[in-house]
Amino acid sequence: MIRYVIRRLLWGVALLIIVAAVTFVLFRVLPTGNPAVLRAGRDPQPRLIKEIEAVLGLNKPLIVQFWDYMKEVFLHFNLGYSYYSSESVRSLIAERLPATLSLTIGAAVLWIVAGLSVGIVSALRRHSASDRVAMGTSLVLISAPEFWLGLIFLYLFASDIGKFKIFPGAGSYVGLTSDPWKWFTSLIMPWIVLAAGSAAVYARLMRGSLSETMREDYIRTARAKGLPERDVVRQGVRAAINPIFTLLGLEIGILLGGAVLVETVFNIPGIGRLNYHAIRSSDFPVVQGTVLLAAMFIILANIVVDIVYAYLDPRVRFS
Amino acid sequence: MNAAASSPPGEPLLRVEDLRVEFPTEDGVVHAVDGITYQVHSGRTLGIVGESGSGKTVSSLTTLGLTRRQGARISGRILFEGQDLVTLPEDELRAIRGDDIAMIFQDPLSSLHPLYTVGRQLTEAVRAHRDVSRAQARERAIELLGLVGIPDPARRVDEYPHEFSGGMRQRAMIAMALANEPKLLIADEPTTALDVTVQAQILALMERLQRELGMAIVIITHDLGVVAEMADDIAVMYAGRIVETASAARVFAAPEHPYTWGLLKSIPTLYGPREEDLFPIPGTPPSLISPPSGCHFHPRCPYVQPDHTRIDPQLQPVGDEPGHHVACLLEPDVRRRLWEQLGAGRTPEEALAEVSPGAPA
Numbered sequence: 001m002i003r004y005v006i007r008r009l010l011w012g013v014a015l016l017i018i019v020a021a022v023t024f025v026l027f028r029v030l031p032t033g034n035p036a037v038l039r040a041g042r043d044p045q046p047r048l049i050k051e052i053e054a055v056l057g058l059n060k061p062l063i064v065q066f067w068d069y070m071k072e073v074f075l076h077f078n079l080g081y082s083y084y085s086s087e088s089v090r091s092l093i094a095e096r097l098p099a100t101l102s103l104t105i106g107a108a109v110l111w112i113v114a115g116l117s118v119g120i121v122s123a124l125r126r127h128s129a130s131d132r133v134a135m136g137t138s139l140v141l142i143s144a145p146e147f148w149l150g151l152i153f154l155y156l157f158a159s160d161i162g163k164f165k166i167f168p169g170a171g172s173y174v175g176l177t178s179d180p181w182k183w184f185t186s187l188i189m190p191w192i193v194l195a196a197g198s199a200a201v202y203a204r205l206m207r208g209s210l211s212e213t214m215r216e217d218y219i220r221t222a223r224a225k226g227l228p229e230r231d232v233v234r235q236g237v238r239a240a241i242n243p244i245f246t247l248l249g250l251e252i253g254i255l256l257g258g259a260v261l262v263e264t265v266f267n268i269p270g271i272g273r274l275n276y277h278a279i280r281s282s283d284f285p286v287v288q289g290t291v292l293l294a295a296m297f298i299i300l301a302n303i304v305v306d307i308v309y310a311y312l313d314p315r316v317r318f319s
Numbered sequence: 320m321n322a323a324a325s326s327p328p329g330e331p332l333l334r335v336e337d338l339r340v341e342f343p344t345e346d347g348v349v350h351a352v353d354g355i356t357y358q359v360h361s362g363r364t365l366g367i368v369g370e371s372g373s374g375k376t377v378s379s380l381t382t383l384g385l386t387r388r389q390g391a392r393i394s395g396r397i398l399f400e401g402q403d404l405v406t407l408p409e410d411e412l413r414a415i416r417g418d419d420i421a422m423i424f425q426d427p428l429s430s431l432h433p434l435y436t437v438g439r440q441l442t443e444a445v446r447a448h449r450d451v452s453r454a455q456a457r458e459r460a461i462e463l464l465g466l467v468g469i470p471d472p473a474r475r476v477d478e479y480p481h482e483f484s485g486g487m488r489q490r491a492m493i494a495m496a497l498a499n500e501p502k503l504l505i506a507d508e509p510t511t512a513l514d515v516t517v518q519a520q521i522l523a524l525m526e527r528l529q530r531e532l533g534m535a536i537v538i539i540t541h542d543l544g545v546v547a548e549m550a551d552d553i554a555v556m557y558a559g560r561i562v563e564t565a566s567a568a569r570v571f572a573a574p575e576h577p578y579t580w581g582l583l584k585s586i587p588t589l590y591g592p593r594e595e596d597l598f599p600i601p602g603t604p605p606s607l608i609s610p611p612s613g614c615h616f617h618p619r620c621p622y623v624q625p626d627h628t629r630i631d632p633q634l635q636p637v638g639d640e641p642g643h644h645v646a647c648l649l650e651p652d653v654r655r656r657l658w659e660q661l662g663a664g665r666t667p668e669e670a671l672a673e674v675s676p677g678a679p680a
Contacts, residue, residue, distance in 0.1 A: 217430040220385060226414065314481070315481050
């Protein structure tokens with residue numbers, strides 16, 4: 001078990017180095033413009049550009065730049081400094097991470113509760129009116145793009161521009177520690193919008209998975225024992241939940257790397273927006289940092305899913 | 320119509336009367352069970368024999384009320400200790416399931432929940448019907464595992480089904496069924512998924528437990544070897560009906576129905592002459608949506624006569640043998656002579672030529 005985790009973590013680190021290398025090369029090869037030129041202002045002197053390149057280390061060979069970067073990352077956990085604000089990327093990320101965490105965790109709770117309960121009811125009453133309505137709605141929600149749904153919500157319910165001024169609108173996010181109530185209300189709409197698509201997917205998955213397990217022989221055994229139907233369903237849900245859990249872990253991992261669309265529509269200062277702005281302004285160290293962070297979350301989520309799965313299903317063994 | 324053979328006196332524990340189970344489907348109504356009658360007394364074993372799709376499993380699941388939620392239309396009566404299980408409300412039926420009537424199934428691996436320990440599945444069977452603490456139920460689970468011959472039960476109680484061997488899983492299923500000392504045990508193909516040596520052990524275990532607990536057993540199987548070992552009485556089912564019923568000894572010594580002959584002649588015996596050929600029953604079981612006209616067995620019967628495609632045979636007493644009933648349109652004398660020929664090792668065709676039931680006997 002411990003050996004397994006260590007091996008997986010080592011592989012994760014190797015994967016992160018590869019991700020870093022690919023991002024590094026991509027950014028140099030793609031015609032995004034020389035960061036030194038971007039920094040030097042209007043009509044710069046060539047000498048100024050050379051100076052800036054020297055300060056940023058851009059004049060060294062690519063491989064040396066990469067080596068220097070990796071050394072900083074691994075020895076000092078230093079992700080470099082923004083080309084624009086000269087702030088450390090590490091502190092930029094630390095500043096933005098709480099917003100993304102709040103958004104992701106809240107939305108995940110919402111979509112798990114909504115998706116699974118709708119899925120369970122639909123599975124137990126297949127082809128009923130409530131099942132048809134739920135599955136029809138879920139199809140709409142799966143098809144609706146997040147940014148579109150976000151704009152609709154703002155148009156309808158935002159307290160500034162909405163038809164029904166119910167929830168705080170875009171740009172109202174405040175940190176949990178500064179004002180918990182405002183934090184909560186400002187995130188209600190983003191949570192719903194971010195959770196909607198996933199809740200719909202989970203409802204459909206749960207419906208399919210549970211209707212399958214409810215036909216299993218062991219469910220018949222449970223009924224033959226004379227268990228109350230509630231306990232019988234619980235046994236079905238217990239078996240149906242495993243494949244859904246796998247998806248959940250990966251999805252949370254991906255979202256922790258930044259929910260770019262929802263953060264942008266609701267102007268939430270999270271990792272997604274940090275990454276988006278950095279790409280638009282060729283702020284290479286910030287891009288590199290956010291990409292590495294996202295990759296790390298996905299790798300960690302994979303490892304956590306695999307470990308927890310072995311506890312959920314005793315037939316799985318580490319090897 | 321008394322369809323059980325050589326019944327001991329007294330009220331039977333289970334009495335099924337003219338039971339019909341139909342499933343409406345998109346392709347039409349499936350007549351899974353088409354008017355069957357049988358009874359079982361305490362301490363006795365009834366073997367229900369037939370091919371897959373003959374309705375033997377559906378009739379037992381219906382006894383437990385487990386076909387209700389599949390949208391089955393059920394008529395007839397299932398009298399268990401005087402209560403009609405067909406009309407009993409679901410919550411009262413649930414109280415009987417797993418308590419007075421227990422069932423074990425064909426495939427013990429898929430019939431056990433893969434994500435719960437064997438112990439947990441045993442304790443919930445106990446606690447579904449007895450108001451006992453978790454610790455007491457666990458004690459009982461360990462006791463039950465020991466009773467069915469699982470070594471080191473105190474340790475194995477915490478293992479998962481996949482850590483058990485096939486035979487041990489079926490033992491665990493039996494332990495689960497016995498949790499509340501049922502009066503009736505329904506065993507649906509209990510040994511089909513097991514190795515032959517393990518089969519014998521499981522059957523011996525069931526017989527021992529029957530002696531110790533005095534319960535009635537209904538054993539459902541396609542394997543005549545299993546009923547030969549276990550059953551006091553046998554009912555042979557074909558296409559949702561009982562076509563022959565008698566004491567086990569009588570079914571093996573003097574069977575009356577061509578389908579029973581087919582079943583007997585399609586199993587090898589250890590003691591018969593080696594050169595004796597096996598005669599498999601030709602064809603496949605009939606559709607239960609639109610069963611064949613007349614005698615349902617006529618498309619596969621080697622001895623079919625023209626009017627057998629029109630007339631639907633009813634169960635009739637055989638001679639003066641008490642409890643032996645058969646639903647066959649052949650003349651009793653013809654049947655007797657055909658079986659003599661088959662017993663002498665002739666093929667069905669040879670037997671037919673010899674007896675020529677079309678001609679006056």
